[in-house]
Amino acid sequence: MGDDVRWVEIFVLGDDEFDAERVDRLARQLRSEFAEREFDTRPVAADAPGNSKGDAAVAGAIAVAVAGLGAGGMIPTLIAVLRDWLARRTGPERISVKVGDDSIELDRPSFSEREQLLQLFLAKHAEQ
Template structure:
């Protein structure tokens, strides 16, 4: 399953801070059971997506492995990572044309969004 992961730093983040955020997030994602992790050049369209938002920094394409729970683990990792950040960054997860935006929301709202997204892609896609 190919997954497009996008990081949109808080509007106050400069280019250097955006790069540091991207590197830290990629380092954490690499710990998951993934086949490949490809960092996209700015504006380069990934093979798994029809278009990339040009303002999205740190776009990464992941090829998740087959074991059950990898998508759930990825979304949980992203949620945890966002929770540890002091600024209002946003992370998006796209599979095919379905995108989950993780940003500031109540824990309950975020849990419901994540559960629905994983249900749509988890059972047959992992």
């Protein structure tokens, strides 16, 4: 991969009702969906991000390699995978997308509202 590759960390978040095994299974499913779209991924050992809503007790995390973070390229596909994955959830699952020290949290009911925010968030990091 070239020098313009950035790793975007994605956390599948659970609350007190989620067990670590369930969150890990959900994170593996999401990672598999990225692999199907030919994204390079790797696991991330981490707790829930500090700015997560509620008392998030567990998080499953993966890192996704994205060539550039501008509006083109891999970003539309990354957003589509996240949108589709969240839309299929029946529970209160939510995700946190992190680039460097900055993050944004998304859940199913608000994803369509926040899709533009996610695009702006990732575009902001393309300039760094």
